[in-house]
Amino acid sequence: MADTPPVAPGPDALRGHVALVTGATRGAGRGMAVELGAAGATVYVTGRSTRAGRSELSRPETIEDTAELVTAAGGEGIAVRCDHTVPADVRALVDRIEAEQGGRLDTLVDDTWGGDQWIEWKPIWEHDLDRGLRAVRNGLETHLITLHTVLPLLVRRGSGLVCEITDGDDMFNDRYRGTMFFDLVKVAITRLGKMLHDEVSPHGITSVSLTPGFLRSEEMLEHFGVTEQNWRDGIAQDKWFAISETPSYIGRAVVALACDPDVSRWSGKALSSGQLARHYGFTDRDGSRPECGRFFADAYFGDKPDADVADYR
Incomplete structure (x- = not known):
């Protein structure tokens, strides 16, 4: 697949886009929501x-x-409380999008999880x-309920993007994650993104599964006792933290996909x-370009345990 020129979407790149x-x-x-907003999108955010x-x-x-x-950030954020384990909640969400946007939905980012405390x-x-x-x-049933209820909006328009957010790409999916329930959910979501292609591509919709790398989420920063400003201090506790990335990075990935006329x-x-x-x-917020998957393939799973993380940023 040939490279394309660097993408730097402006504040209006997704103006009129509903996500x-x-x-x-x-x-x-x-x-992901904030980066979509920075590109001008109207973004419904649920939780x-x-x-x-x-x-x-x-x-x-x-x-x-x-x-x-x-x-x-420049978009329009719309908060909707929604328990995605409850079909009626998701139905009400779709009804709201129907009423407020005339049924327009361009991008679905399917990111429910909420399973860490059960693992x-x-x-x-x-x-x-x-x-x-x-x-x-x-972690999994929520995705199925959401797809079943929300996809008709995209099918009716004959276009759109679906991102199934998971943990780990195919390299990780070929390796056991250490406990069955967690592994099952994450592999299944990756598979969802792939299977959907066969169901939605005839309707002009692109489906992918998408993973962040080692994510510096709010909870992860707290775990290491650091902030985004001094996050590198956490490397002393876990050397793999050196390849971590901000949540903005995967957000910019979604924006790049949504802006790509050849996203299919x-x-x-x-x-x-x-x-x-x-x-x-595109880059992360600090201008670096972490390649967590490639780094782990070489340094953790491969034969380069002393690989310099700087070569992967």
């Missing part, structure tokens, strides 16, 4: 944590915060069954933020 980012309360979801009440994760971030960041790093026979099934419900070239593929950065020429 839905599910699971946009924090992390990658927030990063379960609002200023009126937190989800069971009990973190402080809210969908209203995300919507305000989208608007401040135990144990063999399946030692893992609490109810907790494991809850992870599958939160990617349909059915498993992609990463680093891979797309190399192709389109």
